[in-house]
Amino acid sequence: MDISRRYETAIAHAIARGQSGMPPGKLAHALEYAVMPGGARIRPTILLSVAKACGDDQPEIADAAACALELIHCASLVHDDLPCFDDADTRRGKASVHRAYSEPLAVLTGDSLIVMAFEVLGRVAHLDAQRSAALVLALAGCTGMPNGICAGQGWESEAEIDLGAYHRAKTGALFVAATQMGAIAAGHDPHAWEELGMRIGEAFQVADDLRDAVSDAKTLGKPAGQDDLHGRPSAVSEYGVQGAMSHLQDILSGAIASIPACPGEAALAQMVQAQAQRFAPQGAASKRTIPGE
Amino acid sequence: MDISRRYETAIAHAIARGQSGMPPGKLAHALEYAVMPGGARIRPTILLSVAKACGDDQPEIADAAACALELIHCASLVHDDLPCFDDADTRRGKASVHRAYSEPLAVLTGDSLIVMAFEVLGRVAHLDAQRSAALVLALAGCTGMPNGICAGQGWESEAEIDLGAYHRAKTGALFVAATQMGAIAAGHDPHAWEELGMRIGEAFQVADDLRDAVSDAKTLGKPAGQDDLHGRPSAVSEYGVQGAMSHLQDILSGAIASIPACPGEAALAQMVQAQAQRFAPQGAASKRTIPGE
Numbered sequence: 001m002d003i004s005r006r007y008e009t010a011i012a013h014a015i016a017r018g019q020s021g022m023p024p025g026k027l028a029h030a031l032e033y034a035v036m037p038g039g040a041r042i043r044p045t046i047l048l049s050v051a052k053a054c055g056d057d058q059p060e061i062a063d064a065a066a067c068a069l070e071l072i073h074c075a076s077l078v079h080d081d082l083p084c085f086d087d088a089d090t091r092r093g094k095a096s097v098h099r100a101y102s103e104p105l106a107v108l109t110g111d112s113l114i115v116m117a118f119e120v121l122g123r124v125a126h127l128d129a130q131r132s133a134a135l136v137l138a139l140a141g142c143t144g145m146p147n148g149i150c151a152g153q154g155w156e157s158e159a160e161i162d163l164g165a166y167h168r169a170k171t172g173a174l175f176v177a178a179t180q181m182g183a184i185a186a187g188h189d190p191h192a193w194e195e196l197g198m199r200i201g202e203a204f205q206v207a208d209d210l211r212d213a214v215s216d217a218k219t220l221g222k223p224a225g226q227d228d229l230h231g232r233p234s235a236v237s238e239y240g241v242q243g244a245m246s247h248l249q250d251i252l253s254g255a256i257a258s259i260p261a262c263p264g265e266a267a268l269a270q271m272v273q274a275q276a277q278r279f280a281p282q283g284a285a286s287k288r289t290i291p292g293e
Numbered sequence: 294m295d296i297s298r299r300y301e302t303a304i305a306h307a308i309a310r311g312q313s314g315m316p317p318g319k320l321a322h323a324l325e326y327a328v329m330p331g332g333a334r335i336r337p338t339i340l341l342s343v344a345k346a347c348g349d350d351q352p353e354i355a356d357a358a359a360c361a362l363e364l365i366h367c368a369s370l371v372h373d374d375l376p377c378f379d380d381a382d383t384r385r386g387k388a389s390v391h392r393a394y395s396e397p398l399a400v401l402t403g404d405s406l407i408v409m410a411f412e413v414l415g416r417v418a419h420l421d422a423q424r425s426a427a428l429v430l431a432l433a434g435c436t437g438m439p440n441g442i443c444a445g446q447g448w449e450s451e452a453e454i455d456l457g458a459y460h461r462a463k464t465g466a467l468f469v470a471a472t473q474m475g476a477i478a479a480g481h482d483p484h485a486w487e488e489l490g491m492r493i494g495e496a497f498q499v500a501d502d503l504r505d506a507v508s509d510a511k512t513l514g515k516p517a518g519q520d521d522l523h524g525r526p527s528a529v530s531e532y533g534v535q536g537a538m539s540h541l542q543d544i545l546s547g548a549i550a551s552i553p554a555c556p557g558e559a560a561l562a563q564m565v566q567a568q569a570q571r572f573a574p575q576g577a578a579s580k581r582t583i584p585g586e
Contacts, residue, residue, distance in 0.1 A: 111407060115438075
């Protein structure tokens with residue numbers, strides 16, 4: 001089965017379980033709305049690519065890890081879109097969850113998806129309880145405090161912002177988790193995979209800043225120009241558009257160079273390159289259609 | 294060590310870990326503010342009482358379970374108080390988290406506490422990975438969709454409410470988790486403990502409805518009369534104050550009768566009785582000081 005079918009199947013099963021029995025109907029629908037159809041699914045793609053590069057001896061655990069990580073990502077998008085954060089009307093080309101359902105249901109959707117992510121990891125403990133627990137810890141580390149995406153958002157409420165910590169937590173954490181959880185799921189040492197995740201995260205952040213600056217809302221499937229509007233630090237405000245573009249290329253070369261020696265090394269380098277081409281805008285003036293996150 | 298020292302120590306350690314390093318300062322403080330000083334801590338008290346009744350052969354796991362359950366409870370209070378839900382200005386006799394910090398920080402505090410709860414359970418996997426995973430699943434079940442407290446809140450957005458499912462999910466779920474997680478932490482079968490949790494949950498819901506109806510905000514440490522104000526279903530609107538009082542007594546007798554045969558059975562019955570006396574209002578007119586949740 002190809003990678004995208006693997007994680008989509010795992011995600012669909014998790015959502016179906018969350019809707020089983022006689023749950024409150026609107027919240028049950030909102031869970032699905034927040035997660036499907038997906039955006040670029042770059043994090044589960046990286047996770048499963050790393051798991052395959054590491055031998056993928058327990059594919060069901062790797063699928064659970066990919067699903068859990070994407071659920072956390074989707075939860076973060078739902079909460080980030082709330083009126084008290086970005087107040088975004090659209091996401092992935094349709095109404096944001098709080099616009100389509102309501103603000104209370106958006107809060108609960110995010111909460112439920114966070115919980116579901118850990119539940120998915122708990123459900124594979126019968127296959128390997130140690131890996132399941134290691135995945136729980138890795139996922140918690142990239143999501144909560146003091147270093148996860150919650151911490152990243154938390155930095156936006158500070159008068160003095162630690163820019164490095166902000167980017168590492170807000171964007172980098174889930175990419176580090178993608179490479180490390182892929183390794184854990186396949187029984188490999190996660191530490192060797194940290195640098196690749198960090199570098200992909202940096203690349204993604206710069207690419208995202210560029211897209212926010214040079215694309216329009218229709219192309220992005222969400223409001224554009226948000227960094228500028230909210231006065232948020234970005235690679236474009238720091239280096240300018242051309243500077244950010246060449247910075248991005250440097251980071252990607254470093255990412256590929258950092259891939260640990262493993263059976264699937266070459267295929268993984270190709271995947272990183274392909275994802276990068278998919279995400280980086282072609283130039284400051286180009287506006288092509290890319291799936292929004 | 295007595296029960297309250299055990300769970301307070303576990304909670305303090307978890308919060309300290311969430312604040313370690315150089316995290317965003319306001320969110321780090323808000324985590325602590327949301328959790329300490331605590332309310333009645335009835336759920337971790339029940340959990341550790343059940344674990345003790347079951348032999349408590351792995352106290353560190355039981356402490357982690359008690360801590361995790363209380364973190365989820367505190368997270369739910371922070372999110373329930375948000376302007377889009379109860380819009381509560383006060384909680385436990387002080388400003389609610391979104392009033393003391395901000396709405397974005399309250400959303401992130403709840404999110405971070407949910408994540409922290411699962412992290413705490415993952416951290417005891419080195420002692421017993423199977424019990425750790427079973428606790429993750431039990432905690433997820435009582436928290437998320439389709440049957441946990443998120444589902445309970447979700448029912449409030451439905452035009453037609455399933456009252457039984459609403460109460461079981463909104464209040465009952467965490468009490469069932471308290472008894473079942475106590476049993477799991479001590480290596481016992483959780484199913485035998487479900488009924489006790491359900492009955493304590495029902496009793497607590499009725500007691501809470503009574504307190505909301507007959508107490509004032511100063512006594513409760515949070516706004517009173519909320520059920521009436523928000524048109525929420527309650528035992529008082531259903532049976533009247535006196536009817537609800539006698540219903541409460543019946544439920545408690547059933548709870549004590551349902552305790553499975555175990556070495557600590559008598560002590561546990563005493564604990565249930567003591568908690569009930571602590572929570573039930575003395576009468577419709579009495580207004581005594583009890584710790585707010």
